[in-house]
Amino acid sequence: MADERVKGEAAEDGRRTFVVVANRLPVDEVVTDTGKEWRRSPGGLVTALHPILAGHRGIWVGWAGAAGPASAPFEVDGIALHPVALSESDIVNYYEGQSNSTIWPLYHDAVETPAFHRHWREAYREVNRRFADATDRVAPPGSAVWVQDYQLQLVPAMLRERRPDLRIGFFLHIPFPPIELFMQLPGREEIIRGLLGADLVGFQTPLGAQNFLHLAHHLLGLRRRGLSVSVEGRSVRAGSFPVSIDVGEMEALVDTIDVRARADEIRSELGRPKTLILGVDRLDYTKGIQHRLNAYRELLSEGRLDTPETVLVQVATPSRERVEHYARLRENVEREVGRINGEFGRVGAPAVHYLHQSYSRSELAALYRAADVMAVTPLRDGMNLVAKEYVAARTDLGGTLVLSEFAGAARELRQAYMCNPHDINSIKDALMRAIEADRSEAAKRMHSMRRYLRDHDGRKWASDFLTTLGAAA
Ligand code: ADP
Ligand code: F6P
Numbered sequence: 409m410a411d412e413r414v415k416g417e418a419a420e421d422g423r424r425t426f427v428v429v430a431n432r433l434p435v436d437e438v439v440t441d442t443g444k445e446w447r448r449s450p451g452g453l454v455t456a457l458h459p460i461l462a463g464h465r466g467i468w469v470g471w472a473g474a475a476g477p478a479s480a481p482f483e484v485d486g487i488a489l490h491p492v493a494l495s496e497s498d499i500v501n502y503y504e505g506q507s508n509s510t511i512w513p514l515y516h517d518a519v520e521t522p523a524f525h526r527h528w529r530e531a532y533r534e535v536n537r538r539f540a541d542a543t544d545r546v547a548p549p550g551s552a553v554w555v556q557d558y559q560l561q562l563v564p565a566m567l568r569e570r571r572p573d574l575r576i577g578f579f580l581h582i583p584f585p586p587i588e589l590f591m592q593l594p595g596r597e598e599i600i601r602g603l604l605g606a607d608l609v610g611f612q613t614p615l616g617a618q619n620f621l622h623l624a625h626h627l628l629g630l631r632r633r634g635l636s637v638s639v640e641g642r643s644v645r646a647g648s649f650p651v652s653i654d655v656g657e658m659e660a661l662v663d664t665i666d667v668r669a670r671a672d673e674i675r676s677e678l679g680r681p682k683t684l685i686l687g688v689d690r691l692d693y694t695k696g697i698q699h700r701l702n703a704y705r706e707l708l709s710e711g712r713l714d715t716p717e718t719v720l721v722q723v724a725t726p727s728r729e730r731v732e733h734y735a736r737l738r739e740n741v742e743r744e745v746g747r748i749n750g751e752f753g754r755v756g757a758p759a760v761h762y763l764h765q766s767y768s769r770s771e772l773a774a775l776y777r778a779a780d781v782m783a784v785t786p787l788r789d790g791m792n793l794v795a796k797e798y799v800a801a802r803t804d805l806g807g808t809l810v811l812s813e814f815a816g817a818a819r820e821l822r823q824a825y826m827c828n829p830h831d832i833n834s835i836k837d838a839l840m841r842a843i844e845a846d847r848s849e850a851a852k853r854m855h856s857m858r859r860y861l862r863d864h865d866g867r868k869w870a871s872d873f874l875t876t877l878g879a880a881a
Pocket of ligand 2: 431432450451452453454557558581582727728
C-alpha cells in the first residue's frame with residue numbers, strides 16, 4: 409500500500425522528472441534529547457548535488473543515516489526525499505563492510521589494506537537490489553535517473569532490468585582504480601556488469617574512464633568504439649566529468665557581514681597569528697592528515713616555523729567511526745596532535761587546534777576566509793571539494809592553497825602549491841612556499857583558479873553530464 413502511495417505521489421507531480429539515487433539522503437536523521445531532527449549529511453556528494461536538485465524539484469532516493477525502518481517520504485528544499493531502510497546488519501555488512509572496508513580502500517590505491525568477505529558482498533548485492541526496487545517505484549515513466557557513487561555500482565543493471573524506459577546515468581565520486589588493483593576484487597565482473605547497466609558512466613578523470621573501458625574489454629570481451637562499448641545492442645558511454653561546487657553560494661556566504669566578522673573573530677581568538685594554516689576534512693585515512701601533521705611538526709622542530717606566530721587549525725568531521733581503519737586513524741591523529749602541542753604549545757596557545765566536529769556552512773566559510781594557507785594533502789582523492797570551496801571563498805584574492813597531486817582537483821586548480829603527500833619533504837616545501845609567497849604572486853594564482861572555477865561550477869558539471877546522457881539539465 410505504502411509503495412502504491414509513493415508511486416502515485418511521484419507520478420502526480422509532472423515536474424519531477426529527475427531522480428537521484430545515492431547511499432545517503434542530503435539530510436541525516438539525528439536523535440537528540442528533544443526528539444528527532446534532520447541535519448545535512450557529511451561529504452562532497454551532498455555538497456555537489458544538493459543545489460542542483462533543489463533547483464530541479466527532483467526526487468532523491470537514499471538512506472537517512474540511522475538503522476531501522478524507513479520514514480515516510482518527505483520534502484526538503486523542494487526535493488522529494490524517499491528514504492530507503494537499512495538494518496543494523498546492513499550497516500555492518502553493506503555500508504561499513506563491502507562499501508567502506510573493501511571498495512573504498514581498494515579504489516583509493518589500497519592506502520589501507522582492503523578486506524574481502526563473501527557475506528559483505530551478498531549484503532551489498534541485497535541492498536543494491538533494495539535501492540533499485542525503491543527507484544523503480546518512484547521514477548516517473550521515461551525519466552532520467554542518476555545513480556551516485558561506489559556504494560551503488562550494481563544499481564544501474566538492476567534498474568535497467570526493471571525499467572528499460574529510463575535513461576540511466578552513473579557517476580563515481582571516488583577514483584576508479586588501475587586495472588591491477590581492480591582485478592583483486594572478488595566479484596569484479598559483477599561490478600563492471602552493474603555499471604554497464606547505465607547509458608552513461610561518469611568518472612572524475614579521463615584515466616578513470618579509460619580504466620573502466622579497458623576492464624570492460626579485459627573481463628567481458630567488449631570492444632570499444634571511442635569512449636563507448638556496445639552491450640546487448642545498447643551503447644554505453646564512459647566519460648570524465650570533474651565534479652564541482654556551487655561557487656555563487658560560497659561567494660554570497662563569505663560576502664555577508666556575519667561571516668566576515670566571524671573570520672576576524674577567529675583570528676582574534678587564535679591570538680592574531682602571523683600565519684594561520686587550515687585543514688578541513690572528513691576524518692579519513694585517504695586525506696593525509698597524519699602526513700600533514702608530521703610535516704608541520706618537523707617545520708616547527710627545525711625552526712622553519714615558530715609558535716605562536718604560526719597556528720594550525722585542523723577540523724576533522726567524524727566519519728565511519730566503527731570501521732577499524734577509522735578508529736585507528738583517530739587514535740593516531742589525536743596522539744600526534746597531543747605530541748605537537750606538548751612540544752610546541754604554550755598555556756592558552758596550542759600549536760594545533762584540533763576540532764573533531766561538524767560545522768555549519770557559515771562557520772566553514774569564516775574559517776576559509778580567516779586562513780592564510782589551506783592545506784589539502786590527500787594520499788588519493790576523487791576530487792576534493794574543500795579545495796574548491798576555499799578558492800570560491802577567497803573573493804578577496806587572499807590566501808594560498810597547498811594541494812596534493814593525488815587529488816582530482818589538482819588537474820584543475822593548477823596554480824596551487826602542489827605537493828606529493830607521500831613525501832614529507834614535499835609537503836614541507838609546499839607549505840613554506842605558500843607561507844612565504846609574495847602577496848601579488850599569490851593573488852595572481854588565486855585569481856586564475858577563481859576564474860577557472862567560476863567557469864566550471866557544479867551546475868556546469870551536472871549540465872555536462874545530463875546533456876551527454878540525453879536528459880536536458
Ligand atoms: P569527501 O567527499 O571525501 O568527504 P570532499 O572534500 O570532496 O571530501 O567534500 C567534503 C565536504 O564536506 C565539503 O563540502 C566540506 O565543506 C564538508 N565538510 C568537511 N569537513 C566538514 C566539517 N567539519 N563540518 C562540516 N562540513 C564539512
Ligand atoms: O564520495 C565521497 C563519499 O563517500 C560520498 O559518497 C559520501 O556521501 C561521503 O563521502 C561521506 O561518506 P559517508 O556517507 O560514508 O559518511
